[in-house]
Amino acid sequence: MILQAENLTKSFGGLRAVGGVSFTLEAREILGIAGPNGSGKSTLFNILTGIPFGPDSGRVVFEGNEIQSVAPEALSRSGIARTFQRESIFPSLSAVDNVLVSVEHSGRRGSDRENEAAAIAALDAVGFPQTLHNAPTATLPIFFRKTLMMASALAMSPRVLLLDEPASSLTPGEIEHMKALILKLREAGISILLIEHVLPLLMTVCDRLVVLDQGKVIAQGLPTEVVADPKVVEAYLGQAAK
Structure with missing residues (x-):
């Protein structure tokens, strides 16, 4: 195990954006983070990396060391890097x-x-x-x-890379190139957390999926099992189909 999140929470006033999220990431694994808009996916990335804020409570363990209080610059130099949903x-x-x-x-x-x-x-x-x-x-x-x-x-030179919607707004051909690139990064030894709304990409590249809804984990496991979960169909696939 290279990264572990334990009971992470983050609130903004009376809104709990992330509520008790836990997961593990293994070495050279691609773990997908899915869920409808507003489910807390990007906020989860923010509190994992401390950019622009950390969690209210919970632990993040990277290569055996707690990092939830580590400054973002030191964290990025230690082996965790990310991209952003909005272009940075x-x-x-x-x-x-x-x-x-x-x-x-x-x-x-x-x-x-x-x-x-x-x-x-x-x-x-x-x-x-x-x-x-x-x-x-x-x-x-x-x-x-x-x-x-x-x-x-x-x-x-990250050992863990967080990708926030890398396929958003791309053409089908470009999505295929992005799939190949993500798999190439994994082959190079990088563990990847992947937020994405493009389900075919998630299903193709991810070893496991974690699905969030209203800031909480509602399902996690193998992609084929997770997308068949009635809670996921209702919260995520059902919304996407409207």
């Missing part, structure tokens, strides 16, 4: 310079040449075209902006 890029910078920001904050600063090589290696790892390395990121199509965020996360 510097639009006026080139793709290489975006990734260089992560390289230079990874705690492994080298020479300018070494840092640039590390940034290019991260871009290559996600299949980012070399012809776009120096393009302003504001001009990039959405698929490449998403893979750029993944490259920036990979530049931190």
